[in-house]
Amino acid sequence: MMNETTIDETSISAKFMLGKFECTVVSDGPFTLGSPSKAFGENSADEVTRILAELSLPTDSVNLQQNMLIVNTGRRRILFDAGSGRSPDFGAKAFGQSTGHMLKSMAKAGISPDEIDVIAITHAHPDHCWGLTDPSGKAIYKNATVLISEAEFDHWMSPAALDPSRSAAARFIAQGAQANLSPYIDQIAFVDDGDDPIEGVTALLAAGHSPGHTLYQIESEGDKLLHWGDLVHHPVLLAKPDLGFVFDFDGAQAVRTRLKVLEKAASENTKIFSCHLDFPGIGHLSRTQGSYEWRSALF
Template sequence: MSAEFRNELQTGWTRFMHGAFECTVVTDGLLHMGPPRDTFPEADVDDLDQLLAHHFLPTESIALNQNVLLVNTGAQLILFDTGVGINQAFGVKTFGPDTGQAIVNMKAAGIDPAAIDIVALTHTHPDHCWGLVDDDDRKLFPNARVAVSRADLDYWTNLDNIKESMSEHMKDHFLGARKNLAPYLDTLMIVEDGKEIVPGVRAQATPGHSPGHMIYEITSRGKTLVCWGDLCHHQVLLLQRPEWAFRFDYDSGAAAATRLSVLDWICREEHEVLSYHFPFPGRGHLRRDGGGYDWLPGEIQLERQAPLPHPTEDLPQLA
Protein backbone atom coordinates (compact mmCIF):
# COMPACT_ATOMS: atom_id res chain seq x y z
CA MET A 1 0.00 0.00 0.00
CA SER A 2 1.46 3.37 -0.98
CA ALA A 3 2.09 6.12 1.55
CA GLU A 4 -0.19 8.39 -0.46
CA PHE A 5 -3.06 5.90 -0.22
CA ARG A 6 -2.52 5.44 3.51
CA ASN A 7 -2.76 9.19 4.02
CA GLU A 8 -6.05 9.31 2.15
CA LEU A 9 -7.49 6.81 4.64
CA GLN A 10 -6.52 8.81 7.70
CA THR A 11 -9.27 10.91 9.19
CA GLY A 12 -8.64 14.12 11.08
CA TRP A 13 -12.06 14.46 12.65
CA THR A 14 -14.89 12.60 14.34
CA ARG A 15 -18.40 13.56 15.43
CA PHE A 16 -20.71 12.50 18.27
CA MET A 17 -23.80 13.69 20.10
CA HIS A 18 -23.69 14.89 23.69
CA GLY A 19 -27.29 15.17 24.81
CA ALA A 20 -28.84 17.57 22.27
CA PHE A 21 -25.44 19.10 21.40
CA GLU A 22 -23.55 18.03 18.31
CA CYS A 23 -19.82 17.69 19.01
CA THR A 24 -17.01 17.47 16.47
CA VAL A 25 -13.36 16.86 17.34
CA VAL A 26 -10.66 17.80 14.84
CA THR A 27 -6.95 17.23 15.28
CA ASP A 28 -4.37 19.98 14.92
CA GLY A 29 -1.62 17.35 14.78
CA LEU A 30 0.99 15.97 17.15
CA LEU A 31 3.29 17.92 19.43
CA HIS A 32 6.64 16.14 19.70
CA MET A 33 7.89 16.90 23.20
CA GLY A 34 11.18 14.99 23.27
CA PRO A 35 12.36 12.91 26.27
CA PRO A 36 9.62 12.36 28.90
CA ARG A 37 12.06 13.05 31.76
CA ASP A 38 12.47 16.61 30.38
CA THR A 39 8.72 17.08 29.96
CA PHE A 40 8.01 15.93 33.55
CA PRO A 41 11.10 17.34 35.29
CA GLU A 42 10.20 16.44 38.89
CA ALA A 43 9.23 12.83 38.15
CA ASP A 44 11.17 9.89 39.52
CA VAL A 45 12.96 8.68 36.38
CA ASP A 46 12.67 4.96 37.15
CA ASP A 47 8.99 5.30 38.02
CA LEU A 48 8.38 7.30 34.85
CA ASP A 49 10.09 4.72 32.62
CA GLN A 50 8.26 1.85 34.28
CA LEU A 51 4.88 3.50 33.86
CA LEU A 52 5.48 4.13 30.17
CA ALA A 53 6.86 0.64 29.52
CA HIS A 54 3.97 -0.95 31.43
CA HIS A 55 1.55 0.81 29.07
CA PHE A 56 3.59 -0.11 25.97
CA LEU A 57 4.64 3.49 25.35
CA PRO A 58 8.12 4.62 24.30
CA THR A 59 10.42 5.78 27.09
CA GLU A 60 12.73 7.88 24.92
CA SER A 61 10.24 10.37 23.49
CA ILE A 62 6.72 11.59 24.02
CA ALA A 63 4.09 13.09 21.71
CA LEU A 64 0.90 14.89 22.70
CA ASN A 65 -2.22 15.12 20.58
CA GLN A 66 -4.16 18.34 20.02
CA ASN A 67 -7.87 17.55 20.12
CA VAL A 68 -9.85 20.65 19.15
CA LEU A 69 -13.54 20.49 20.13
CA LEU A 70 -16.43 22.19 18.34
CA VAL A 71 -19.91 22.20 19.87
CA ASN A 72 -23.12 23.13 18.07
CA THR A 73 -25.66 23.87 20.80
CA GLY A 74 -28.43 24.71 18.35
CA ALA A 75 -28.04 28.39 19.15
CA GLN A 76 -24.25 28.83 19.06
CA LEU A 77 -21.32 27.17 17.30
CA ILE A 78 -18.41 27.14 19.73
CA LEU A 79 -14.78 26.24 19.14
CA PHE A 80 -12.73 25.28 22.21
CA ASP A 81 -9.07 26.25 21.66
CA THR A 82 -7.42 26.48 18.24
CA GLY A 83 -4.24 24.43 18.01
CA VAL A 84 -0.89 26.02 17.15
CA GLY A 85 -2.19 27.54 13.95
CA ILE A 86 -0.79 28.09 10.46
CA ASN A 87 1.41 31.11 11.09
CA GLN A 88 4.85 30.46 9.64
CA ALA A 89 6.65 32.76 12.07
CA PHE A 90 5.15 31.18 15.18
CA GLY A 91 3.09 27.97 14.99
CA VAL A 92 4.63 26.00 12.12
CA LYS A 93 8.13 27.34 12.74
CA THR A 94 7.96 26.42 16.42
CA PHE A 95 6.11 23.12 16.33
CA GLY A 96 6.82 21.70 12.87
CA PRO A 97 4.85 20.54 9.83
CA ASP A 98 2.88 17.86 11.71
CA THR A 99 0.88 20.65 13.39
CA GLY A 100 -1.45 23.39 12.15
CA GLN A 101 -4.03 20.96 10.76
CA ALA A 102 -7.16 22.18 12.59
CA ILE A 103 -8.55 24.44 9.86
CA VAL A 104 -8.07 21.82 7.13
CA ASN A 105 -9.74 19.14 9.24
CA MET A 106 -12.54 21.51 10.26
CA LYS A 107 -13.36 22.08 6.62
CA ALA A 108 -13.13 18.35 5.92
CA ALA A 109 -15.74 17.87 8.66
CA GLY A 110 -18.04 20.30 6.85
CA ILE A 111 -17.52 23.25 9.20
CA ASP A 112 -16.75 26.71 7.82
CA PRO A 113 -14.47 28.68 10.19
CA ALA A 114 -16.53 31.77 9.34
CA ALA A 115 -19.57 30.08 10.90
CA ILE A 116 -18.02 29.90 14.38
CA ASP A 117 -19.68 32.25 16.88
CA ILE A 118 -17.32 31.87 19.87
CA VAL A 119 -13.76 30.66 20.32
CA ALA A 120 -13.57 29.65 24.00
CA LEU A 121 -9.97 29.47 25.19
CA THR A 122 -8.95 27.32 28.14
CA HIS A 123 -5.79 29.46 28.28
CA THR A 124 -3.49 31.38 25.96
CA HIS A 125 -0.51 29.06 25.56
CA PRO A 126 0.77 28.56 21.98
CA ASP A 127 -1.02 25.29 21.23
CA HIS A 128 -4.33 26.74 22.40
CA CYS A 129 -4.50 30.26 20.95
CA TRP A 130 -1.92 30.61 18.17
CA GLY A 131 -4.51 29.44 15.64
CA LEU A 132 -6.55 32.65 15.78
CA VAL A 133 -4.80 34.55 12.95
CA ASP A 134 -2.94 33.85 9.72
CA ASP A 135 0.46 35.12 8.53
CA ASP A 136 -1.01 38.55 7.81
CA ASP A 137 -2.69 38.87 11.23
CA ARG A 138 -6.11 38.36 9.69
CA LYS A 139 -8.77 36.61 11.74
CA LEU A 140 -9.16 32.95 10.87
CA PHE A 141 -12.58 33.06 12.57
CA PRO A 142 -13.85 36.40 11.23
CA ASN A 143 -17.29 36.29 12.86
CA ALA A 144 -16.28 34.90 16.23
CA ARG A 145 -15.89 36.45 19.65
CA VAL A 146 -12.99 35.12 21.72
CA ALA A 147 -13.76 34.06 25.29
CA VAL A 148 -10.77 34.19 27.64
CA SER A 149 -10.06 34.72 31.32
CA ARG A 150 -8.91 38.15 32.47
CA ALA A 151 -5.89 36.66 34.25
CA ASP A 152 -4.54 34.94 31.13
CA LEU A 153 -5.31 37.90 28.89
CA ASP A 154 -3.52 40.34 31.18
CA TYR A 155 -0.50 38.13 31.86
CA TRP A 156 0.31 36.65 28.45
CA THR A 157 -0.34 39.77 26.34
CA ASN A 158 1.75 42.03 28.59
CA LEU A 159 5.17 42.21 26.98
CA ASP A 160 6.60 43.73 30.16
CA ASN A 161 6.43 40.22 31.61
CA ILE A 162 9.15 39.06 29.23
CA LYS A 163 12.48 38.58 31.02
CA GLU A 164 15.90 38.47 29.39
CA SER A 165 16.59 35.20 31.20
CA MET A 166 13.68 33.50 29.42
CA SER A 167 14.24 31.15 26.50
CA GLU A 168 13.20 32.37 23.06
CA HIS A 169 10.33 29.89 23.18
CA MET A 170 9.02 31.34 26.43
CA LYS A 171 9.34 34.87 25.04
CA ASP A 172 7.26 33.72 22.08
CA HIS A 173 4.50 32.69 24.50
CA PHE A 174 3.89 36.39 25.12
CA LEU A 175 4.53 37.63 21.59
CA GLY A 176 2.31 34.96 20.07
CA ALA A 177 -0.55 35.51 22.50
CA ARG A 178 -0.51 39.24 21.85
CA LYS A 179 -0.33 38.73 18.08
CA ASN A 180 -3.23 36.29 18.00
CA LEU A 181 -5.55 38.06 20.42
CA ALA A 182 -5.03 41.63 19.20
CA PRO A 183 -7.45 41.46 16.23
CA TYR A 184 -10.24 40.21 18.52
CA LEU A 185 -9.84 42.71 21.36
CA ASP A 186 -12.84 44.82 20.36
CA THR A 187 -15.23 41.89 20.75
CA LEU A 188 -13.57 39.90 23.57
CA MET A 189 -15.73 38.01 26.06
CA ILE A 190 -14.14 37.83 29.51
CA VAL A 191 -14.75 34.43 31.08
CA GLU A 192 -15.58 34.31 34.79
CA ASP A 193 -15.46 31.39 37.20
CA GLY A 194 -18.84 29.69 37.53
CA LYS A 195 -20.48 31.72 34.76
CA GLU A 196 -22.03 30.42 31.54
CA ILE A 197 -20.55 31.68 28.29
CA VAL A 198 -23.67 30.37 26.53
CA PRO A 199 -26.56 28.35 27.96
CA GLY A 200 -25.23 24.89 28.78
CA VAL A 201 -21.54 25.84 28.79
CA ARG A 202 -20.12 26.93 32.14
CA ALA A 203 -16.54 27.99 32.91
CA GLN A 204 -14.64 26.84 35.98
CA ALA A 205 -11.39 28.51 37.05
CA THR A 206 -8.53 26.01 37.32
CA PRO A 207 -5.36 28.10 37.73
CA GLY A 208 -1.90 26.61 37.98
CA HIS A 209 -0.77 25.48 34.56
CA SER A 210 -1.51 29.05 33.48
CA PRO A 211 -2.59 31.99 35.66
CA GLY A 212 -6.12 32.04 34.26
CA HIS A 213 -6.60 28.47 33.05
CA MET A 214 -10.27 27.52 32.63
CA ILE A 215 -12.13 24.30 32.02
CA TYR A 216 -15.61 24.17 30.53
CA GLU A 217 -18.55 22.09 31.69
CA ILE A 218 -20.74 21.33 28.68
CA THR A 219 -24.14 20.11 29.89
CA SER A 220 -27.12 18.91 27.88
CA ARG A 221 -30.02 16.69 28.89
CA GLY A 222 -28.46 16.01 32.28
CA LYS A 223 -25.08 14.89 30.90
CA THR A 224 -21.85 16.82 31.44
CA LEU A 225 -18.79 16.72 29.22
CA VAL A 226 -15.73 18.42 30.72
CA CYS A 227 -13.43 20.11 28.23
CA TRP A 228 -10.33 20.39 30.39
CA GLY A 229 -7.60 21.92 28.20
CA ASP A 230 -4.26 21.45 29.95
CA LEU A 231 -5.55 20.29 33.31
CA CYS A 232 -3.88 16.93 32.54
CA HIS A 233 -1.45 16.38 29.67
CA HIS A 234 -0.88 12.63 29.60
CA GLN A 235 -3.25 9.68 29.82
CA VAL A 236 -0.82 7.62 31.92
CA LEU A 237 1.78 9.79 33.62
CA LEU A 238 -0.42 12.56 35.02
CA LEU A 239 -3.35 10.28 35.77
CA GLN A 240 -1.26 7.73 37.62
CA ARG A 241 0.93 10.44 39.18
CA PRO A 242 -1.27 13.58 39.22
CA GLU A 243 1.08 15.30 41.68
CA TRP A 244 3.90 15.48 39.09
CA ALA A 245 4.82 18.79 37.45
CA PHE A 246 4.65 19.48 33.72
CA ARG A 247 7.49 21.38 32.06
CA PHE A 248 5.42 24.42 31.05
CA ASP A 249 3.40 24.87 34.23
CA TYR A 250 3.20 28.50 35.37
CA ASP A 251 2.90 27.30 38.99
CA SER A 252 3.51 23.56 39.21
CA GLY A 253 2.35 23.26 42.83
CA ALA A 254 -0.96 24.99 42.10
CA ALA A 255 -1.36 23.00 38.87
CA ALA A 256 -0.98 19.71 40.74
CA ALA A 257 -3.37 20.75 43.51
CA THR A 258 -5.97 21.84 40.96
CA ARG A 259 -5.52 18.64 38.97
CA LEU A 260 -6.02 16.44 42.05
CA SER A 261 -9.19 18.30 43.02
CA VAL A 262 -10.74 18.31 39.54
CA LEU A 263 -9.88 14.67 38.79
CA ASP A 264 -11.54 13.65 42.05
CA TRP A 265 -14.66 15.67 41.17
CA ILE A 266 -14.90 14.31 37.63
CA CYS A 267 -14.49 10.72 38.78
CA ARG A 268 -16.97 11.14 41.64
CA GLU A 269 -19.60 12.67 39.34
CA GLU A 270 -18.80 10.21 36.52
CA HIS A 271 -18.57 13.05 34.02
CA GLU A 272 -17.28 12.42 30.53
CA VAL A 273 -14.05 14.17 29.53
CA LEU A 274 -12.72 15.73 26.35
CA SER A 275 -8.97 15.88 26.94
CA TYR A 276 -6.96 18.15 24.68
CA HIS A 277 -3.70 16.18 24.72
CA PHE A 278 -4.78 12.54 25.14
CA PRO A 279 -4.84 10.13 22.15
CA PHE A 280 -7.32 11.29 19.52
CA PRO A 281 -10.11 12.19 19.98
CA GLY A 282 -9.50 12.50 23.74
CA ARG A 283 -13.01 11.47 24.77
CA GLY A 284 -13.48 9.13 27.71
CA HIS A 285 -14.05 8.57 31.42
CA LEU A 286 -11.87 8.19 34.52
CA ARG A 287 -11.75 5.29 36.96
CA ARG A 288 -9.90 5.29 40.27
CA ASP A 289 -6.78 3.15 40.46
CA GLY A 290 -5.14 3.39 43.88
CA GLY A 291 -3.87 6.93 44.28
CA GLY A 292 -4.34 7.67 40.59
CA TYR A 293 -6.75 7.07 37.74
CA ASP A 294 -7.18 4.90 34.68
CA TRP A 295 -8.24 6.39 31.36
CA LEU A 296 -11.21 4.67 29.71
CA PRO A 297 -11.38 5.99 26.15
CA GLY A 298 -14.73 6.25 24.44
CA GLU A 299 -15.48 4.62 21.12
CA ILE A 300 -14.71 6.70 18.04
CA GLN A 301 -17.67 7.44 15.80
CA LEU A 302 -16.71 5.91 12.45
CA GLU A 303 -19.78 6.77 10.41
CA ARG A 304 -19.19 9.95 8.43
CA GLN A 305 -22.01 12.29 9.35
CA ALA A 306 -22.84 15.67 7.89
CA PRO A 307 -22.90 18.43 10.49
CA LEU A 308 -26.21 19.81 11.71
CA PRO A 309 -27.24 23.12 10.17
CA HIS A 310 -25.52 26.10 11.70
CA PRO A 311 -27.63 27.99 14.24
CA THR A 312 -29.88 30.48 12.44
CA GLU A 313 -30.07 34.15 13.25
CA ASP A 314 -33.63 33.92 14.56
CA LEU A 315 -32.56 31.61 17.41
CA PRO A 316 -31.64 33.23 20.73
CA GLN A 317 -28.08 34.49 20.83
CA LEU A 318 -25.89 35.47 23.78
CA ALA A 319 -25.56 39.23 24.15
Protein backbone atom coordinates (compact mmCIF):
# COMPACT_ATOMS: atom_id res chain seq x y z
CA MET A 1 0.00 0.00 0.00
CA MET A 2 1.28 3.47 -0.92
CA ASN A 3 1.92 5.22 2.38
CA GLU A 4 3.02 8.61 3.64
CA THR A 5 4.88 10.73 1.13
CA THR A 6 7.84 12.96 1.91
CA ILE A 7 8.26 16.07 -0.25
CA ASP A 8 11.57 17.94 -0.36
CA GLU A 9 10.82 21.19 -2.13
CA THR A 10 14.43 22.37 -2.01
CA SER A 11 15.55 19.41 -4.09
CA ILE A 12 12.32 19.11 -6.09
CA SER A 13 11.80 15.47 -5.16
CA ALA A 14 9.24 13.27 -3.46
CA LYS A 15 9.56 9.79 -1.95
CA PHE A 16 6.93 7.13 -1.22
CA MET A 17 6.63 3.36 -0.90
CA LEU A 18 4.77 1.17 -3.37
CA GLY A 19 4.57 -2.14 -1.57
CA LYS A 20 8.21 -2.93 -0.89
CA PHE A 21 9.45 -0.69 -3.73
CA GLU A 22 10.98 2.66 -2.77
CA CYS A 23 9.85 5.29 -5.27
CA THR A 24 11.33 8.72 -5.88
CA VAL A 25 9.91 11.42 -8.13
CA VAL A 26 12.35 14.06 -9.35
CA SER A 27 11.62 17.15 -11.40
CA ASP A 28 13.35 18.06 -14.63
CA GLY A 29 11.71 21.48 -14.52
CA PRO A 30 8.54 22.97 -16.05
CA PHE A 31 8.05 24.21 -19.59
CA THR A 32 5.37 25.86 -21.70
CA LEU A 33 3.89 24.77 -25.02
CA GLY A 34 2.73 28.26 -25.85
CA SER A 35 -0.86 29.19 -26.63
CA PRO A 36 -3.72 26.72 -26.12
CA SER A 37 -4.65 27.01 -29.80
CA LYS A 38 -1.15 25.83 -30.70
CA ALA A 39 -1.37 22.83 -28.35
CA PHE A 40 -4.98 21.77 -28.99
CA GLY A 41 -5.83 23.33 -32.35
CA GLU A 42 -7.60 26.45 -33.54
CA ASN A 43 -10.92 24.66 -34.05
CA SER A 44 -11.24 23.93 -30.33
CA ALA A 45 -9.96 27.30 -29.09
CA ASP A 46 -13.21 28.54 -27.55
CA GLU A 47 -13.96 25.29 -25.78
CA VAL A 48 -10.39 24.98 -24.49
CA THR A 49 -10.49 28.55 -23.16
CA ARG A 50 -13.71 27.73 -21.31
CA ILE A 51 -12.21 24.56 -19.80
CA LEU A 52 -9.04 26.38 -18.71
CA ALA A 53 -11.11 29.09 -17.03
CA GLU A 54 -13.25 26.50 -15.25
CA LEU A 55 -10.07 24.82 -14.00
CA SER A 56 -8.65 28.17 -12.85
CA LEU A 57 -5.68 27.71 -15.17
CA PRO A 58 -4.07 30.33 -17.44
CA THR A 59 -6.04 30.82 -20.64
CA ASP A 60 -3.11 32.17 -22.64
CA SER A 61 -0.55 29.38 -22.21
CA VAL A 62 -0.26 25.62 -21.72
CA ASN A 63 2.21 24.85 -18.94
CA LEU A 64 3.53 21.37 -18.17
CA GLN A 65 5.62 19.78 -15.45
CA GLN A 66 8.34 17.22 -16.09
CA ASN A 67 8.08 14.55 -13.40
CA MET A 68 10.46 11.60 -13.61
CA LEU A 69 9.97 8.39 -11.62
CA ILE A 70 12.74 6.26 -10.11
CA VAL A 71 11.83 2.90 -8.57
CA ASN A 72 14.17 0.92 -6.35
CA THR A 73 12.95 -2.69 -6.25
CA GLY A 74 15.68 -3.72 -3.82
CA ARG A 75 17.49 -5.51 -6.63
CA ARG A 76 17.40 -2.88 -9.37
CA ARG A 77 16.94 0.86 -9.59
CA ILE A 78 14.77 1.79 -12.57
CA LEU A 79 14.48 5.26 -14.10
CA PHE A 80 11.38 5.85 -16.20
CA ASP A 81 12.34 8.30 -18.98
CA ALA A 82 15.28 10.68 -18.80
CA GLY A 83 14.02 14.24 -19.18
CA SER A 84 15.08 16.84 -21.72
CA GLY A 85 18.79 17.16 -20.95
CA ARG A 86 21.11 20.16 -21.09
CA SER A 87 22.61 19.82 -24.57
CA PRO A 88 22.99 23.23 -26.24
CA ASP A 89 22.12 21.54 -29.53
CA PHE A 90 18.95 19.83 -28.31
CA GLY A 91 17.37 20.14 -24.84
CA ALA A 92 18.54 23.64 -23.97
CA LYS A 93 17.85 24.80 -27.52
CA ALA A 94 14.30 23.45 -27.48
CA PHE A 95 13.23 24.25 -23.91
CA GLY A 96 15.55 26.97 -22.63
CA GLN A 97 16.84 27.08 -19.08
CA SER A 98 13.67 26.05 -17.23
CA THR A 99 14.27 22.36 -17.89
CA GLY A 100 17.19 19.95 -17.79
CA HIS A 101 17.44 19.95 -13.99
CA MET A 102 16.92 16.24 -13.47
CA LEU A 103 20.49 15.31 -12.57
CA LYS A 104 20.57 18.08 -9.97
CA SER A 105 17.27 16.86 -8.53
CA MET A 106 18.56 13.29 -8.49
CA ALA A 107 21.75 14.35 -6.70
CA LYS A 108 19.81 16.18 -4.00
CA ALA A 109 17.66 13.06 -3.61
CA GLY A 110 20.83 11.04 -3.07
CA ILE A 111 20.76 9.14 -6.37
CA SER A 112 23.72 8.92 -8.74
CA PRO A 113 23.36 8.14 -12.47
CA ASP A 114 25.78 5.26 -11.92
CA GLU A 115 23.22 3.65 -9.60
CA ILE A 116 20.59 3.40 -12.35
CA ASP A 117 20.37 -0.18 -13.63
CA VAL A 118 17.50 0.21 -16.09
CA ILE A 119 15.95 3.10 -18.01
CA ALA A 120 12.42 2.34 -19.19
CA ILE A 121 11.60 4.71 -22.05
CA THR A 122 7.93 5.42 -22.72
CA HIS A 123 8.77 7.09 -26.03
CA ALA A 124 11.62 9.00 -27.65
CA HIS A 125 10.23 12.54 -27.64
CA PRO A 126 12.57 15.36 -26.54
CA ASP A 127 11.32 15.69 -22.96
CA HIS A 128 11.56 11.95 -22.37
CA CYS A 129 14.85 10.80 -23.90
CA TRP A 130 17.03 13.81 -24.63
CA GLY A 131 18.41 13.57 -21.09
CA LEU A 132 20.17 10.29 -21.83
CA THR A 133 23.37 12.12 -22.80
CA ASP A 134 25.41 14.99 -21.38
CA PRO A 135 26.10 18.25 -23.27
CA SER A 136 29.08 16.62 -24.99
CA GLY A 137 26.90 13.79 -26.31
CA LYS A 138 28.22 11.05 -24.02
CA ALA A 139 26.03 8.51 -22.20
CA ILE A 140 25.16 9.59 -18.66
CA TYR A 141 23.82 6.23 -17.43
CA LYS A 142 26.79 4.01 -18.20
CA ASN A 143 25.52 0.98 -16.25
CA ALA A 144 21.92 1.02 -17.48
CA THR A 145 20.00 -1.19 -19.87
CA VAL A 146 17.61 0.95 -21.93
CA LEU A 147 14.14 -0.51 -22.50
CA ILE A 148 12.15 0.78 -25.46
CA SER A 149 9.59 -0.67 -27.85
CA GLU A 150 11.01 -1.84 -31.16
CA ALA A 151 8.43 0.19 -33.09
CA GLU A 152 9.52 3.35 -31.29
CA PHE A 153 13.22 2.66 -31.78
CA ASP A 154 12.83 1.81 -35.46
CA HIS A 155 10.75 4.90 -36.17
CA TRP A 156 13.23 7.38 -34.74
CA MET A 157 16.46 5.61 -35.71
CA SER A 158 15.44 5.06 -39.34
CA PRO A 159 17.21 7.19 -41.99
CA ALA A 160 13.70 8.07 -43.19
CA ALA A 161 13.22 10.11 -40.00
CA LEU A 162 15.75 12.60 -41.38
CA ASP A 163 14.37 12.70 -44.90
CA PRO A 164 14.36 16.27 -46.28
CA SER A 165 10.70 15.88 -47.18
CA ARG A 166 9.85 15.92 -43.46
CA SER A 167 9.39 19.20 -41.63
CA ALA A 168 12.38 20.87 -40.00
CA ALA A 169 10.76 20.32 -36.59
CA ALA A 170 10.26 16.60 -37.22
CA ARG A 171 13.86 16.21 -38.39
CA PHE A 172 15.12 18.09 -35.32
CA ILE A 173 13.22 15.76 -32.98
CA ALA A 174 14.61 12.74 -34.85
CA GLN A 175 18.16 14.12 -34.70
CA GLY A 176 17.82 14.51 -30.93
CA ALA A 177 16.43 11.00 -30.52
CA GLN A 178 19.25 9.50 -32.58
CA ALA A 179 21.92 11.51 -30.74
CA ASN A 180 20.60 10.29 -27.38
CA LEU A 181 19.86 6.66 -28.22
CA SER A 182 22.96 5.93 -30.31
CA PRO A 183 25.44 5.95 -27.38
CA TYR A 184 23.34 3.17 -25.79
CA ILE A 185 23.10 1.01 -28.89
CA ASP A 186 24.71 -1.98 -27.14
CA GLN A 187 22.60 -1.48 -24.00
CA ILE A 188 19.16 -1.42 -25.62
CA ALA A 189 16.58 -4.15 -25.02
CA PHE A 190 13.23 -4.14 -26.79
CA VAL A 191 9.94 -4.54 -24.95
CA ASP A 192 6.58 -5.55 -26.38
CA ASP A 193 3.04 -5.40 -25.06
CA GLY A 194 2.65 -7.56 -21.96
CA ASP A 195 6.37 -8.14 -21.46
CA ASP A 196 7.73 -8.26 -17.90
CA PRO A 197 11.31 -7.06 -18.46
CA ILE A 198 11.85 -6.65 -14.73
CA GLU A 199 10.11 -8.33 -11.81
CA GLY A 200 7.19 -6.08 -10.90
CA VAL A 201 7.20 -4.07 -14.15
CA THR A 202 4.97 -4.80 -17.16
CA ALA A 203 5.17 -2.98 -20.50
CA LEU A 204 1.86 -1.99 -22.10
CA LEU A 205 1.89 -0.82 -25.72
CA ALA A 206 -0.26 2.31 -26.13
CA ALA A 207 0.54 3.64 -29.60
CA GLY A 208 -0.86 6.89 -30.95
CA HIS A 209 1.07 9.67 -29.27
CA SER A 210 4.10 8.03 -30.87
CA PRO A 211 4.45 4.84 -32.94
CA GLY A 212 5.63 2.74 -30.01
CA HIS A 213 4.41 4.72 -27.02
CA THR A 214 4.60 2.40 -24.01
CA LEU A 215 3.01 2.54 -20.57
CA TYR A 216 4.44 0.65 -17.61
CA GLN A 217 2.51 -1.00 -14.79
CA ILE A 218 4.54 -1.27 -11.61
CA GLU A 219 3.42 -3.67 -8.89
CA SER A 220 4.74 -4.73 -5.49
CA GLU A 221 2.89 -6.73 -2.83
CA GLY A 222 -0.42 -6.10 -4.61
CA ASP A 223 0.07 -2.34 -4.76
CA LYS A 224 -0.04 -1.07 -8.35
CA LEU A 225 0.97 2.14 -10.11
CA LEU A 226 0.38 2.87 -13.80
CA HIS A 227 3.02 5.06 -15.45
CA TRP A 228 1.00 6.44 -18.33
CA GLY A 229 3.79 8.26 -20.17
CA ASP A 230 2.25 10.92 -22.40
CA LEU A 231 -1.26 9.53 -22.50
CA VAL A 232 -2.44 12.83 -20.95
CA HIS A 233 -0.32 15.99 -20.97
CA HIS A 234 -2.70 18.47 -19.41
CA PRO A 235 -5.98 18.61 -17.42
CA VAL A 236 -7.74 19.84 -20.58
CA LEU A 237 -7.29 16.33 -22.03
CA LEU A 238 -9.05 14.89 -18.98
CA ALA A 239 -11.95 17.31 -19.26
CA LYS A 240 -12.22 16.58 -22.99
CA PRO A 241 -10.29 13.36 -23.71
CA ASP A 242 -11.32 13.20 -27.39
CA LEU A 243 -9.47 16.45 -28.12
CA GLY A 244 -6.51 16.46 -30.48
CA PHE A 245 -3.01 17.31 -29.27
CA VAL A 246 -0.33 18.89 -31.42
CA PHE A 247 2.42 16.35 -30.75
CA ASP A 248 0.38 13.19 -31.31
CA PHE A 249 1.87 11.08 -34.11
CA ASP A 250 -1.48 9.56 -35.06
CA GLY A 251 -4.20 11.80 -33.65
CA ALA A 252 -7.12 9.40 -34.13
CA GLN A 253 -5.25 6.47 -32.62
CA ALA A 254 -4.01 8.64 -29.74
CA VAL A 255 -7.60 9.56 -28.87
CA ARG A 256 -8.76 5.93 -29.04
CA THR A 257 -5.88 4.85 -26.80
CA ARG A 258 -6.51 7.69 -24.35
CA LEU A 259 -10.23 6.91 -24.06
CA LYS A 260 -9.58 3.20 -23.53
CA VAL A 261 -6.94 3.67 -20.83
CA LEU A 262 -8.84 6.44 -19.02
CA GLU A 263 -12.00 4.33 -18.88
CA LYS A 264 -10.13 1.36 -17.44
CA ALA A 265 -8.12 3.45 -14.98
CA ALA A 266 -11.20 5.24 -13.66
CA SER A 267 -13.24 2.04 -13.40
CA GLU A 268 -10.50 0.29 -11.44
CA ASN A 269 -9.50 3.34 -9.38
CA THR A 270 -5.94 2.86 -10.62
CA LYS A 271 -3.09 4.82 -9.06
CA ILE A 272 -1.39 6.74 -11.84
CA PHE A 273 1.96 8.39 -12.40
CA SER A 274 1.81 11.35 -14.76
CA CYS A 275 4.87 12.97 -16.29
CA HIS A 276 3.22 16.30 -16.99
CA LEU A 277 0.48 16.97 -14.44
CA ASP A 278 1.23 18.84 -11.22
CA PHE A 279 4.26 17.59 -9.28
CA PRO A 280 4.68 14.90 -8.08
CA GLY A 281 2.22 13.47 -10.59
CA ILE A 282 0.61 10.74 -8.48
CA GLY A 283 -3.16 10.48 -8.52
CA HIS A 284 -6.44 8.78 -9.36
CA LEU A 285 -9.24 9.66 -11.77
CA SER A 286 -12.85 10.60 -11.09
CA ARG A 287 -15.26 10.21 -14.01
CA THR A 288 -18.31 12.34 -14.77
CA GLN A 289 -20.26 12.05 -18.03
CA GLY A 290 -17.40 11.42 -20.41
CA SER A 291 -14.87 13.66 -18.71
CA TYR A 292 -12.35 12.99 -15.96
CA GLU A 293 -10.90 14.84 -13.02
CA TRP A 294 -7.46 14.34 -11.49
CA ARG A 295 -7.34 13.62 -7.75
CA SER A 296 -3.98 13.68 -6.02
CA ALA A 297 -3.24 10.44 -4.19
CA LEU A 298 -0.78 12.04 -1.84
CA PHE A 299 -2.35 15.14 -0.31
